Amino acid sequence: MEKSARSKFNANFSTEKYQQFLQLLNKDLPADVAFRVAETPIFLTTEFKEKLLAAGNNILQTILQPGFKELTERAIPQKWKVANENDHPHFIALDFGVCKDEAGNIVPKLIELQGFPSLYGFQVKLGDTYSQAYDIADDWTIYFNNLGKQDYTDLLRETILGPYQPHEVVLMDVNALEQKTSVDFYITQQYLGIPIVSLGDIKQKGNQLFYEANGEDKLIKRIYNRLIFDEIETEGTPFDGYVDLRQTLDVEWVTHPNWFYRISKFTMPYLKGDAIPKTFFLHELAAIPADLENYVLKPLFSFAGQGVIIDVTATDVESIKDPENWILQEKVHYKPVVEAPDGGVKAEIRLLYLWPDGDDEPTLAINLARLSRGKMIGVRYNKDFDWVGGTTAFFPK
Structure with a gap:
């Protein structure tokens, strides 16, 4: 972690500034962010950022290898297998804990990986808000591959919309506006102009799907999928009461639901390298x-x-x-590397890749980070702590 930036941040930090940060973050949102956002961003050294990049590139070699689909076919539960799978995921997320190796060096260790979208919209607003509220210098960035905010949002638009108009693409989750991540849905809608729909809002006519807007049924050509099928698990038939999205339908997926299972914990035994437990x-x-x-x-x-x-x-x-x-x-034994006023805090960094159709490989674009004092990273393990929660990592441009 970059010590000078951390020292400067901590010296200028106050509870009042954090509250002002939260007010700024929640400004113009339909509701306050429903999960805890940490008091601080993470400041990475260029050296550690390069370690993350190397670890991510190594993992991608397995995902990009010929035969990866055959290797991971068993990963997809038969009851959740969806027709019309495409050739590659549009989103890849790699979670790394910040750890210490046997020689005492600070290193990334893979925790999990996902072929599923994360908070690609919210992280932009979060980075902007940290920068504004805490006056973070312009020579720090949250974007990779020399992307700026406009470059990033253009890449996000290309990935999600593809060749379609915003009204032809829907962001879909089971009860979309009730999700804790609905803030990300709202911000994504602001950037791209796409409608947010719940699974129950989707209608089927023949092999086509529709949603209602202004009293009219609008054709869905592409689904930006935020639905994890496990969330609609019932004792009855899968998709009971909903349109059965496993059918062969005249619709494209971003990203196709099968990739949620292919790039997951199931992939871990096939990975090798210093960053792989x-x-x-x-x-x-x-x-x-x-x-x-x-x-x-x-x-x-x-x-x-x-x-x-x-x-x-x-x-x-x-x-x-x-x-x-x-x-x-x-x-994976996390090292408490982020210095809070009352001691060290553990950190996890998620590399977020975008892979629009037509590109040969994914592009590492932005990051998400989380701070923890609990036994595990998740919210349920960090109740009643401060300097924990969702955040982002800045590093020198």
Whole structure:
């Protein structure tokens, strides 16, 4: 972490400034941001940024290799498999914990990866607000590959809209405006002009989909998908009460739902490199490691940390009834590298890639970061703490 920028920030920080920052962040939004936003951004050194880039590039080589689809076919639950899958994901997110290696060097370690969109709109506003509220110098940026704000939003537009007009593309989630991430939906709508629809708002006529606007049914040509299908899991039939989106429909996906499963915890055992924790499919584990305290047990088909067993015992491993759907992953020990006024805070940095149709490979564009004092990064593990929550990382241009 860049020490001089951190020292300057902390010296000028006050609770009053943080409250002013939050007021500025929530200004002009339909509702206040529904998740905790941290008091501070992260300031990375160029050296650590380069380590992140190298780790990300190494992981992309696996995703870009011929045969990746065949390798990950088992990752897609049959009941959630959707027709008309395209050739590549439009979004890739790589989560890295900030850790220390055996030699004492600060290094990134992969936590998880997603073939699914993240807060691509909100992070722009968040970076702008940190810069304005705390007077961060112009020679710091949150964008990669020499992108500026306009370059980035142009790339986001190209990725999501493609050849279509804004009214032909919908941002869709199950109950879109009730999601904690709805602030990102609203900001994305501001940038791109696309409508926000809930799953229940979609109508089907033949093999085409429609939404209603101004009393008229509007044809949907492309869905910017923010729906995680697990969220509509019921005891009945999948998509019970909704249009069954698994059908062969005359619609494009950004990104196609199958990529949520292909690029996920399922990919971890296939990855190699210094930034990759040792990971095994549980059903392929030859023997339970003697140092089991150094591993976590994760279900493949869950999200937001649900079902993860942190303090694993041999009994936990042996009692899993569907070991093909679990991984055993080496624990990643976060280093509290971000100096708060009352001590160190752990950090995680998410690299966010955009891959519009027609490009040969994804472009690393922006980042998201999270600060934590709890046992895990998520909100439920950081209640009643300060200097934790969602943030972004700045680094020298």
